[in-house]
Amino acid sequence: MTFRRLFAAAVSAMLCGTGGAGASPAPDDGIAAMVSGVSPARLRTIDETLVGFGTRNLFSESLHSQTRGVFAARDWIRAQFERIAATSGGRMTVAFDEYLQPKTAYTPRDVEVSSVIATLRGTDPSAPVYVMSSHYDSRNSHGNDATKDAPGADDNGSAVSAVLEAARVMAPHRFRSTILFAAYDGEEQGLFGSAHHAKTLHDAQTNVGGDLNNDIVGASTDWHGHDFPYVVRLYSESLPAGADVRSVDRAASENDAPSRELARFVQDAAAKFVPQMHVELVFMEDRFGRGGDQQSFTDLGYPGVRFVEPYEDYNHQHQDVRVEHGVQYGDLPQFEDFAYLARVTQVNVAALASLADSPDPPQSVQMNANGFCFGSELRWNASAGRSYEVLWRPTTAADWEHVVPVGTQSHVFLRVDKDHALLAVRSVDAQGRRSVAVYPALARPKGTPGLSDSLCHTF
Ligand SMILES: [Zn+2]
Numbered sequence: 226m227t228f229r230r231l232f233a234a235a236v237s238a239m240l241c242g243t244g245g246a247g248a249s250p251a252p253d254d255g256i257a258a259m260v261s262g263v264s265p266a267r268l269r270t271i272d273e274t275l276v277g278f279g280t281r282n283l284f285s286e287s288l289h290s291q292t293r294g295v296f297a298a299r300d301w302i303r304a305q306f307e308r309i310a311a312t313s314g315g316r317m318t319v320a321f322d323e324y325l326q327p328k329t330a331y332t333p334r335d336v337e338v339s340s341v342i343a344t345l346r347g348t349d350p351s352a353p354v355y356v357m358s359s360h361y362d363s364r365n366s367h368g369n370d371a372t373k374d375a376p377g378a379d380d381n382g383s384a385v386s387a388v389l390e391a392a393r394v395m396a397p398h399r400f401r402s403t404i405l406f407a408a409y410d411g412e413e414q415g416l417f418g419s420a421h422h423a424k425t426l427h428d429a430q431t432n433v434g435g436d437l438n439n440d441i442v443g444a445s446t447d448w449h450g451h452d453f454p455y456v457v458r459l460y461s462e463s464l465p466a467g468a469d470v471r472s473v474d475r476a477a478s479e480n481d482a483p484s485r486e487l488a489r490f491v492q493d494a495a496a497k498f499v500p501q502m503h504v505e506l507v508f509m510e511d512r513f514g515r516g517g518d519q520q521s522f523t524d525l526g527y528p529g530v531r532f533v534e535p536y537e538d539y540n541h542q543h544q545d546v547r548v549e550h551g552v553q554y555g556d557l558p559q560f561e562d563f564a565y566l567a568r569v570t571q572v573n574v575a576a577l578a579s580l581a582d583s584p585d586p587p588q589s590v591q592m593n594a595n596g597f598c599f600g601s602e603l604r605w606n607a608s609a610g611r612s613y614e615v616l617w618r619p620t621t622a623a624d625w626e627h628v629v630p631v632g633t634q635s636h637v638f639l640r641v642d643k644d645h646a647l648l649a650v651r652s653v654d655a656q657g658r659r660s661v662a663v664y665p666a667l668a669r670p671k672g673t674p675g676l677s678d679s680l681c682h683t684f
Pocket of ligand 1: 412
């Protein structure tokens with residue numbers, strides 16, 4: 226606390242230049258209306274319909290049925306997206322992302338993988354693209370069993386329901402960014418569908434601003450029956466793909482990967498629009514030793530985070546439906562809480578809508594790494610019509626604790642010392658909307674345009 230008082234006082238006095246926040250209130254009404262439009266009853270109907278297809282195992286594609294199996298579910302999901310697209314004024318299109326997956330060491334044969342992708346086109350083609358993802362395939366006790374039921378109500382009918390419901394409340398609205406609503410196939414065998422889709426985006430040089438992945442988000446009780454109806458976990462990786470650990474350590478950026486800044490943004494959006502929900506940030510890429518479709522994005526260097534319910538009940542996950550010693554096993558709708566799933570969906574809608582209308586994050590953010598200089602010298606490329614905020618926190622804090630508005634400047638010197646604080650920069654547009662924060666790259670003053678090695682000595 227001493228640290229905070231000491232430096233908070235210093236910051237306001239020692240800004241280099243004029244600064245000034247001047248942010249007007251954010252245009253929140255549209256987002257609040259979308260959030261309040263989420264329907265628990267509709268989520269239940271979608272989820273129970275998905276369960277009604279009996280199994281959605283990847284290998285049930287061979288059933289060639291309209292009422293049972295993974296492709297029967299796929300066709301129904303596509304039809305729901307197409308009904309939603311009819312409300313979008315022609316901005317939403319729906320397509321399969323499909324390919325033939327060869328046999329692997331863990332799968333018995335070649336198989337067609339077919340994901341459903343709804344694209345809600347944004348108004349600015351240069352803006353980052355955001356993804357809300359789920360997987361619609363399911364499994365029972367045996368990963369490749371396509372015969373016995375695999376209801377997959379929670380894993381992952383819950384998230385497909387959330388994605389469809391988010392698409393429904395958002396499709397009539399215009400956003401700056403394009404939003405992709407994804408129901409992936411083949412997650413249970415190795416993230417097949419999401420890996421193919423993320424690679425397709427990457428090959429097309431798509432600027433993906435982040436993937437909000439949802440997987441197992443429909444129940445709020447733990448295995449003792451304790452209820453946590455207002456908590457959702459949000460996982461984010463510590464280091465981006467390809468990070469050089471020594472460089473990360475020298476730049477003190479092990480807790481500031483783009484995925485983690487995205488997670489902090491999501492938590493802020495939830496606090497603003499769904500304040501009854503606590504988004505519990507977990508600083509791991511996924512549960513211990515486990516994974517999800519967001520990794521198909523982070524593996525390619527895109528930001529990605531994963532939502533999951535507060536506790537998972539393993540009697541209801543990856544289990545054949547059966548009763549043993551009076552205990553019901555199986556991933557059945559009776560174990561879900563659709564009011565809870567609605568709140569998780571609302572968190573996604575709040576975050577996605579906030580991201581999709583946010584200004585681009587500042588580019589080329591750099592921190593002067595002159596080791597003999599107290600304070601922090603930051604520079605970035607400024608854009609017309611944008612102002613900026615520097616965020617900072619003690620190195621041991623989980624989230625940003627201080628905001629310093631610096632107006633339209635692109636070069637500031639703060640008396641918050643980079644040697645025992647962490648700093649980042651974010652953009653603010655004329656309506657007061659904030660971007661995701663950007664952690665600075667380490668820059669040496671000599672030969673770095675825009676950074677000085679003498680400014681600090683005037684302090
Ligand atoms: Zn899953």
